[in-house]
Amino acid sequence: MPPAIETTDLVKEYGDLRALQELSLTVEEGEFFGLLGPNGAGKTTFINTLVGLVRKTGGEARVFGYDVESEYRQARDAIGLAPQEFNVDRFFPVREVLMHKAGYHGIPEDEAAERADEVLKRVGIYDKRNERFDWLSGGMKRRLLLARALVTDPDLLILDEPTAGVDVQLRHDLWDLVTDLNDEGTTILLTTHYIEEAERLCDRVAIMNEGRKVTVATPDDLKRRGSDTVDVRLESAPPAAGALEPALGPYARDVTTRGDHVEVRVDDGGSTAPRLLNDLEAAGHEIADLEISRTSLEEIFVDLTAQEDRTVTRSSASEDADETGEEPTKRAQEGVV
Numbered sequence: 001m002p003p004a005i006e007t008t009d010l011v012k013e014y015g016d017l018r019a020l021q022e023l024s025l026t027v028e029e030g031e032f033f034g035l036l037g038p039n040g041a042g043k044t045t046f047i048n049t050l051v052g053l054v055r056k057t058g059g060e061a062r063v064f065g066y067d068v069e070s071e072y073r074q075a076r077d078a079i080g081l082a083p084q085e086f087n088v089d090r091f092f093p094v095r096e097v098l099m100h101k102a103g104y105h106g107i108p109e110d111e112a113a114e115r116a117d118e119v120l121k122r123v124g125i126y127d128k129r130n131e132r133f134d135w136l137s138g139g140m141k142r143r144l145l146l147a148r149a150l151v152t153d154p155d156l157l158i159l160d161e162p163t164a165g166v167d168v169q170l171r172h173d174l175w176d177l178v179t180d181l182n183d184e185g186t187t188i189l190l191t192t193h194y195i196e197e198a199e200r201l202c203d204r205v206a207i208m209n210e211g212r213k214v215t216v217a218t219p220d221d222l223k224r225r226g227s228d229t230v231d232v233r234l235e236s237a238p239p240a241a242g243a244l245e246p247a248l249g250p251y252a253r254d255v256t257t258r259g260d261h262v263e264v265r266v267d268d269g270g271s272t273a274p275r276l277l278n279d280l281e282a283a284g285h286e287i288a289d290l291e292i293s294r295t296s297l298e299e300i301f302v303d304l305t306a307q308e309d310r311t312v313t314r315s316s317a318s319e320d321a322d323e324t325g326e327e328p329t330k331r332a333q334e335g336v337v
């Protein structure tokens with residue numbers, strides 16, 4: 001079975017802005033995969049390229065082996081998309097919205113009606129089936145977008161910030177629902193700004209910045225890339241800031257003192273703390289207390305994206321302005337400035 005998503009050197013330019021820069025990414029069938037990145041990193045552009053809303057400028061993109069442009073129909077039929085924006089015809093009863101969607105994907109009317117009821121029950125808004133979209137609350141609208149993505153029984157479910165602006169209860173409901181779907185075999189691609197969400201749900205995450213892939217790893221691997229901070233409280237403050245450093249070994253990556261507290265950044269707090277305490281005692285300091293804390297995934301994320309060159313990356317192909325994404329022209333890839 002080919003991967004659920006496979007892109008090779010994918011490029012998208014909007015005029016002179018390179019929103020995707022030679023992005024190569026593979027999501028295996030059955031994975032729960034997270035796409036993380038600051039605003040403007042290119043996450044939505046990546047998704048829109050997969051579902052045919054944006055035409056790529058260069059490179060390749062396949063969904064279950066189908067090229068997203070030359071085999072659009074097969075690729076698109078495999079995907080259920082719950083987008084960030086509420087792009088629903090607001091005058092129709094929501095059950096009809098779902099039936100239209102199913103019909104568009106070639107599902108006969110009887111079956112479409114059955115599926116619509118089934119997914120409305122699954123997302124918990126079956127009692128609202130005859131109401132218009134714009135009568136639903138914000139949380140119910142989010143549920144409806146998910147129902148619409150599910151009505152075609154997709155093998156790949158793409159969720160673009162599904163929990164943005166929803167309350168805690170709904171967020172947890174959605175987490176349970178997508179976890180069940182993944183357990184049942186649906187491959188999931190999720191974009192999110194909530195690191196906790198990615199940590200909780202995803203098998204692997206890709207961190208993107210300025211259209212490029214910064215890294216791909218499991219949330220645990222990412223956390224292992226962080227450091228620990230050992231916070232030691234001394235019985236009395238050291239005489240001068242900086243006086244402690246010479247007493248400590250090379251394991252101390254960074255030392256700061258605040259009154260009677262000494263904070264030492266190390267790779268692995270558990271194995272380093274005994275040495276640190278010995279060294280402090282040998283230098284004549286009495287230890288009152290000690291606490292070890294691990295860098296959070298959020299701090300690692302900020303670190304990884306901040307290390308990137310913040311210069312806006314542009315190509316010089318400005319004559320091909322392409323605000324709509326409709327223009328399929330393949331442009332020569334330009335150097336980074």
Ligand SMILES: Nc1ncnc2c1ncn2[C@@H]1O[C@H](COP(=O)(O)OP(=O)(O)OP(=O)(O)O)[C@@H](O)[C@H]1O
Nearest residue numbers: 014019038039040041042043044045046322323324
């Ligand atoms: N239709 C368009 N025309 C011109 N530029 C666009 C268009 N769509 C997106 N962009 C630009 O492409 C870049 C990537 O945008 P994109 O929406 O893909 O980022 P994102 O990672 O999804 O951001 P966010 O987290 O804010 O949703 C941004 O600089 C954005 O301004």
